[in-house]
Amino acid sequence: MSATATAQPINRSRPYLVVRLAARSLAYCATLVPVALLALVTVPWGGAGAAVARWRALRTGLLGAPPTPVPSRRPGPVAVLGHALLSLLLGAVALLPLGVQLLLVLRGVLYGLVVSGPYDDAWGGPTRGGAWLAHFLIGLPTAAVGLAVLVGIAAVHQRLTRRLDGERGPRWLIPAVLLMALAGTLLFVSWTRQI
Numbered sequence: 001m002s003a004t005a006t007a008q009p010i011n012r013s014r015p016y017l018v019v020r021l022a023a024r025s026l027a028y029c030a031t032l033v034p035v036a037l038l039a040l041v042t043v044p045w046g047g048a049g050a051a052v053a054r055w056r057a058l059r060t061g062l063l064g065a066p067p068t069p070v071p072s073r074r075p076g077p078v079a080v081l082g083h084a085l086l087s088l089l090l091g092a093v094a095l096l097p098l099g100v101q102l103l104l105v106l107r108g109v110l111y112g113l114v115v116s117g118p119y120d121d122a123w124g125g126p127t128r129g130g131a132w133l134a135h136f137l138i139g140l141p142t143a144a145v146g147l148a149v150l151v152g153i154a155a156v157h158q159r160l161t162r163r164l165d166g167e168r169g170p171r172w173l174i175p176a177v178l179l180m181a182l183a184g185t186l187l188f189v190s191w192t193r194q195i
Contacts, residue, residue: 022147025154028062030098032091032157039084048080055083055161063158068165075164083164086177087157093184094153100146108139156180 035058039051052075059065075083106114112132119125124134156176163169 021151024063025151026098026101026147028058028154028157029091029094029150031058031062032087032094032153036084036088036091039080040088043077043080043084048077049074051080051084052164055087055164059158059161063154065158068162068167073166075166080164083160086160086174089181090153090157090160090177093180094150096184096187097146097149097153100142101150104139104143104146108136108143111135153180 035054039047039054043051056068060067112128115122115131117128119128119131122131122134123138124130124132156173159169159173160177163173
């Protein structure tokens with residue numbers, strides 16, 4: 001009986017931890033583009049140390065990652081600029097699932113307020129309530145996939161940022177970032193051609 005009592009709080013906290021990780025990853029990915037652009041502007045003027053400190057602060061503050069000890073050797077401006085460019089690519093890829101989250105709010109949660117009707121040809125129509133419910137329920141799995149993608153992007157970027165601390169990353173890391181950028185570009189181009 002005591003094993004069940006101790007296991008029960010862990011099961012209750014698991015959904016909370018998943019939601020917290022998704023929310024932190026969403027916030028983290030939303031900051032990638034502005035922080036990368038700031039680094040690209042400030043590093044050539046001697047701001048490499050401040051840029052690295054911002055990446056570390058984001059990793060520990062937003063993602064809740066444990067702070068890493070400051071390495072004895074600081075990364076040079078070229079390494080920080082390279083990191084900023086890769087971060088910009090990941091941030092651009094993150095705009096796609098961030099847009100999916102925005103669409104869930106606008107076209108799912110607020111559907112009846114955003115679309116004035118008629119609802120005859122809408123999913124769940126012809127009533128406003130049916131269309132609203134259908135769009136909301138269809139948006140939920142899409143938003144869940146978008147959140148999972150954001151968690152993955154945040155995890156890849158966190159590994160990438162550890163390289164600034166002197167850790168050697170896996171060999172697949174930079175090719176994976178470039179492949180993600182290519183896939184995101186292809187997805188965006190094909191989506192815009194459908195509109």
